[in-house]
Amino acid sequence: NAGVTQTPKFRVLKTGQSMTLLCAQDMNHEYMYWYRQDPGMGLRLIHYSVGEGTTAKGEVPDGYNVSRLKKQNFLLGLESAAPSQTSVYFCASSYVKDSSYEQYFGPGTRLTVT
């Protein structure tokens, strides 16, 4: 099993450009998440999904959109990138096991917006 994979690993955007980050998991997990990690801050939840076709806002959703058309994929979109969105983005997935919601993380995407 590949676990959780993310595409691309690195990306540089100019302000105003758009892009989509792809997350894929092969563990048949119901739940998927997008986080951002910034220096000196804990991971913050952007959006999440509790099942195919469902999405919900997290702690910092502004400027991002998501889609979960297939159970194994969770896409994060930036419609008009801003320098404040420079960050490392992590995708995670989880299943409910003894209510622990164990989360498995991908390797991350480093995004720079100039």
Next chain:
Amino acid sequence: KNQVEQSPQSLIILEGKNCTLQCNYTVSPFSNLRWYKQDTGRGPVSLTIMTFSENTKSNGRYTATLDADTKQSSLHITASQLSDSASYICVVSYFGNEKLTFGTGTRLTIIP
């Protein structure tokens, strides 16, 4: 506001020595507490998960403790190895909720 605070921010120890990392939280109602290890340039990897009824859990050389009354947790690393150099993140979840509150982590460096 639900918060997770970790100390120290960074720690440097000699290979083979033991160390203890601290985590205080204010998340309520509390469901479980996790410790993650994050190597540089990689995603976090789970080390332990403890519910409110557990007060200690081990994973090899890693032992986590939890005091739900004082809302404190610690991660003890025994006989440190160079591969233990990483950030260790304390994460707390709300009862019945899949969302997590992350601490900012302790950056641990093991030197030979």
